[in-house]
Amino acid sequence: MGTAQVTEALKRPSQKSAEAIMGIVHPIINDVRQNGDKALLSYTHKFEKATSLTSPAIDVSFENIRKFHEAQKEEPLKVETMPGVICSRFSRPIERVGLYVPGGTAVLPSTALMLGVPAMVAGCQKIVLASPPRSDGSITPEIVYVAHKVGAESIVLAGGAQAVAALAYGTESVTKVDKIYGPGNQFVTAGKMYVSNDTNAGVGIDMPAGPSEVLVIADSEANPAFVASDLLSQAEHGVDSQVVLIAIDLDEQQLQAIEDELHKQAMALPRVDIVRGAISHSVTIQVKDIDEAMVISNDYAPEHLILQLKDAEKVVDKVMNAGSVFIGQWTPESVGDYSAGVNHSLPTYGYAKQYSGVNLGSFLKHITSSNLTADGLRNVGSAVMQLAKVEELEAHRRAVEIRLSSMDGK
Structure with missing residues (x-):
């Protein structure tokens, strides 16, 4: 592609x-x-x-x-x-x-x-x-x-x-x-x-948080049943949920194994009709290596990013855009959705490029404050007055000048 x-x-x-x-x-x-x-x-x-x-x-x-x-x-x-x-x-x-x-x-x-x-x-x-x-x-x-x-x-x-x-x-x-x-x-x-x-x-x-989405990156060591279960757990949210798999250097047989698991597990789900709707516009993209996978993932900016990879922890450094990341085979997205402690209210639609999840x-x-002593105003005053003059904001300049003059007893 x-x-x-x-x-x-x-x-x-x-x-x-x-x-x-x-x-x-x-x-x-x-x-x-x-x-x-x-x-x-x-x-x-x-x-x-x-x-x-x-x-x-x-x-x-x-x-x-x-x-x-x-x-x-x-x-x-x-x-x-x-x-x-x-x-x-x-x-x-x-x-x-x-x-x-x-x-x-x-x-x-x-x-x-x-x-x-x-x-x-x-x-x-x-x-x-x-x-x-x-x-x-x-x-x-x-x-x-x-x-x-x-x-x-x-x-x-x-x-x-x-x-x-x-x-x-x-x-x-x-x-x-x-x-x-x-x-x-x-x-x-x-x-x-x-x-x-x-x-x-x-x-x-x-943030703009719409229909849920997941992007799973899987390599040849990923367990097909685990990959399928993560894809399905997101697909059952609604027919407008999006489910994406990026397969790193998987052969036909390995891809078929995930496909078979998806079908087998989906048929046993009570919300199979919703799952069917979401899966109908799911996407599988085949890539050669992790770098190619991360370019696509960072551009898509998924709400949930699941790394079913060998040395998954090392790949986190390459994540630029994502709502929340699930690292390694023992971390299903469900733990983040419920009980691990991280927040599950996350940016969708690719807004993970600009927004954080709820925290x-x-x-x-955040409110800021400034607190100056008389010496502080002396130290910074000339810079303030010069900039105010450049911007032709005379009242700004005088607010400093009037104070400096009073210090000098003028």
């Missing part, structure tokens, strides 16, 4: 209809913005508050995620750039955060953990979850349990662009938030992009 062919083959399925999606999302957002709860409820069901339950699996995952994100805390920074001139940087939590927890074809309490735990560790004052209810209007108890553990204020029983709009603008009973987090389908992603571009909303987003820093803002 030539470069252009590879690029075409790797087009994400949901990127082909961006304008159509915005056309659907726009009126929903406007409706919720203007008509609040009434509109929100017309798109969904009802509200309910958190109750308390217990779940050992959630507790283990909670603790690992908490440890990893707690370790990301930084001490405030203080630098004396010249005598008497002290510059500082310190962090403060984002006060009100909205966490979108998908609930379409699958219930995802793991996403509630991945967003709720760092929000809790960061010290956000208000945590609002939004998740589409089940057909009877209720929400899965696991999500309620996580909301309870992280100290969420409420759960908005709504999904899609309407939930994003409610969080962005607020309604009679939904708190307006400062930043919206979380993955979702293409409508959720489009909704997030829309509100983040509306200056009246005054809301940020974590503690996603819930913090």
